[in-house]
Amino acid sequence: MAKLKFENVYLEYHDKNDYYSALEDVNFEIKEGEFVSIIGSSGCGKSTTLSILSGLKDPTKGTFYIDEKESHGTSINRAVVFQNYSLFPWMTTKKNISFGIKQVEKHKSKKEIEKIAKQYLNAVGLDGIDNKYPYQLSGGMRQRVAIARTLAMEPEILLMDEPFGAVDAKTRVVLQDMLLELLERGNEKKTIVMVTHDIDEAILLSDRVFFMADKKIAKEFQVDFARPRNRQDIFATSKYKELRQEIMSYFYKDVKENIGNEEVVL
Amino acid sequence: MKKILQNFFKILPHLLFVALLLVIIFLPDSKDVEIENKIPFIIVAIIFEVQLLLQWKKAAIYDVTSIVFLILLIWDFKATKFATGRKLLLPSPENVFQIFVSDYPKIIEGLISSFRLLGIGFLFALVLGVVFGMITGWFTRVYDTVMPIVKVISPIPAIIYTPYAIACLPSFQIAQIFVLAISMFWGIFLNIVYRVSHVEKEIVDSARTLNLSSSSMFFHILFPYSVPSVINALSGSLTSAFMVLTAAEMIGARSGLGWFVKYYSDYADYTRVVAGIIIIGIVVTVLNIVIKFADQKLVRWH
Numbered sequence: 001m002a003k004l005k006f007e008n009v010y011l012e013y014h015d016k017n018d019y020y021s022a023l024e025d026v027n028f029e030i031k032e033g034e035f036v037s038i039i040g041s042s043g044c045g046k047s048t049t050l051s052i053l054s055g056l057k058d059p060t061k062g063t064f065y066i067d068e069k070e071s072h073g074t075s076i077n078r079a080v081v082f083q084n085y086s087l088f089p090w091m092t093t094k095k096n097i098s099f100g101i102k103q104v105e106k107h108k109s110k111k112e113i114e115k116i117a118k119q120y121l122n123a124v125g126l127d128g129i130d131n132k133y134p135y136q137l138s139g140g141m142r143q144r145v146a147i148a149r150t151l152a153m154e155p156e157i158l159l160m161d162e163p164f165g166a167v168d169a170k171t172r173v174v175l176q177d178m179l180l181e182l183l184e185r186g187n188e189k190k191t192i193v194m195v196t197h198d199i200d201e202a203i204l205l206s207d208r209v210f211f212m213a214d215k216k217i218a219k220e221f222q223v224d225f226a227r228p229r230n231r232q233d234i235f236a237t238s239k240y241k242e243l244r245q246e247i248m249s250y251f252y253k254d255v256k257e258n259i260g261n262e263e264v265v266l
Numbered sequence: 267m268k269k270i271l272q273n274f275f276k277i278l279p280h281l282l283f284v285a286l287l288l289v290i291i292f293l294p295d296s297k298d299v300e301i302e303n304k305i306p307f308i309i310v311a312i313i314f315e316v317q318l319l320l321q322w323k324k325a326a327i328y329d330v331t332s333i334v335f336l337i338l339l340i341w342d343f344k345a346t347k348f349a350t351g352r353k354l355l356l357p358s359p360e361n362v363f364q365i366f367v368s369d370y371p372k373i374i375e376g377l378i379s380s381f382r383l384l385g386i387g388f389l390f391a392l393v394l395g396v397v398f399g400m401i402t403g404w405f406t407r408v409y410d411t412v413m414p415i416v417k418v419i420s421p422i423p424a425i426i427y428t429p430y431a432i433a434c435l436p437s438f439q440i441a442q443i444f445v446l447a448i449s450m451f452w453g454i455f456l457n458i459v460y461r462v463s464h465v466e467k468e469i470v471d472s473a474r475t476l477n478l479s480s481s482s483m484f485f486h487i488l489f490p491y492s493v494p495s496v497i498n499a500l501s502g503s504l505t506s507a508f509m510v511l512t513a514a515e516m517i518g519a520r521s522g523l524g525w526f527v528k529y530y531s532d533y534a535d536y537t538r539v540v541a542g543i544i545i546i547g548i549v550v551t552v553l554n555i556v557i558k559f560a561d562q563k564l565v566r567w568h
């Protein structure tokens with residue numbers, strides 16, 4: 001049974017008297033507990049795909065299913081980490097996380113909620129910043145808080161749009177490892193879709209990689225490394241090098257074609 | 267050389283303070299003026315000296331305080347020490363500050379009266395401005411309908427409505443509240459509309475993915491998000507509303523600070539007139555300090 005399914009999905013952005021077609025005939029199925037990464041050049045429709053998955057947008061044409069049922073609008077079993085920091089600036093770190101939990105666990109007491117919030121702050125390696133406001137945190141810290149907020153809601157479906165896009169290479173590695181570890185820790189497996197520009201990140205974390213080009217999913221890659229995964233072990237294998245090479249070749253092909261059409265470039 | 271000059275300006279206010287005290291206490295008054303009590307004026311001088319000592323780190327304070335002492339000194343010379351004839355138009359500072367002591371029940375009464383109107387008008391403006399501002403800023407349909415009308419009405423100065431409001435509404439006080447509310451309403455309303463209609467897409471999107479109810483969206487997201495713009499609006503409109511109020515009190519009221527000033531000008535009692543003007547200045551300053559304080563306390567996240 002597919003957890004998430006796109007069937008002939010089209011999406012058009014409408015401005016006053018102009019429109020732009022961002023997705024054309026997108027089809028895929030994602031199984032429960034699967035981790036899928038979406039890569040592709042800038043402007044190819046990754047964030048748009050994610051905004052349909054999160055329920056922020058409905059397809060212009062075609063159908064989006066969750067658990068085989070047609071889905072419209074947002075729901076509380078999905079949580080999103082956005083491309084840009086999306087913490088509420090007027091709430092402290094602890095309040096930000098608690099506010100997310102409160103939307104899911106309406107019956108829980110304030111004390112219980114704060115305890116969970118603290119646990120997740122600890123899990124992303126941020127102790128002692130409970131009462132700091134987002135503007136007092138560095139970019140990497142904010143992104144960690146955003147991740148803690150979504151994980152603390154214990155969503156069935158986790159959607160991430162370049163979650164580590166705005167942090168330096170070293171922090172990125174730390175956050176990736178943290179995410180890998182957190183995913184192993186959870187008792188039931190989450191279904192995860194992540195947009196990224198980083199091929200290594202996609203291979204390291206996911207079960208499948210979707211390559212988007214030309215407003216649709218141009219190619220799918222299976223990544224069957226056993227879990228729990230370890231960065232050094234995986235990066236050393238020849239299987240990894242071949243896979244990386246193959247994905248790269250698609251990138252180059254895409255770039256060349258687009259230059260031919262004088263369109264977007266990576 | 268520059269250093270000497272700097273040090274001179276640091277010492278100057280203290281010298282002027284001492285000079286002022288000596289002049290007030292020891293220089294004989296002109297025989298044309300009657301001074302009842304010098305102590306209130308001396309206390310005022312001491313207050314300025316103390317605030318200087320408390321804020322000794324800020325460089326600008328020294329010069330400001332020097333100028334204040336200089337003005338008080340000149341005022342005392344012109345109106346008390348070397349006054350010639352009956353100086354009706356320039357009351358002596360000793361007498362003006364004595365009014366704070368002798369007339370304090372009347373002044374308190376005037377303050378309460380003015381502030382009651384201001385407070386009620388402010389509450390109306392705040393509640394209506396916030397509620398309608400958020401609705402107009404949030405719903406595009408409402409925005410497109412309401413804003414063309416608002417653009418015509420909002421620039422009309424509220425004080426213009428005063429005579430008409432007095433004629434239409436049952437009492438002068440209700441008319442005053444109405445005018446005050448309008449004068450503060452537009453600032454709050456327009457600031458909130460602007461802020462809400464320009465709310466960052468990331469904030470709205472992350473709120474929406476939390477599947478918030480619309481009441482939650484307003485109370486927990488849009489309202490706290492708008493608080494800085496309310497305070498921003500108030501920093502201008504609260505003091506100008508107070509001006510509107512005092513001006514209007516001069517026309518038709520029987521109480522309030524504006525009335526106080528007008529009443530005694532009619533009797534040419536300029537000592538009380540100047541005292542009233544000084545009190546109005548103090549009130550405006552205090553209002554501004556309160557707003558600044560609110561900004562620091564409520565908008566710690568900015």
Ligand SMILES: Nc1ncnc2c1ncn2[C@@H]1O[C@H](COP(=O)(O)OP(=O)(O)OP(=O)(O)O)[C@@H](O)[C@H]1O
Pocket residue numbers: 013014020021022041042043044045046047048049
């Ligand atoms: N609100 C909008 N209105 C009009 N066009 C839009 C809007 N949002 C996105 N687009 C267009 O849709 C296309 C896909 O955008 P999308 O944000 O999905 O790209 P992306 O793959 O996420 O790119 P990036 O890697 O740069 O984040 C782009 O060409 C973009 O110009």
Ligand SMILES: [Mg+2]
Pocket residue numbers: 046047048083161
């Ligand atoms: Mg994007």
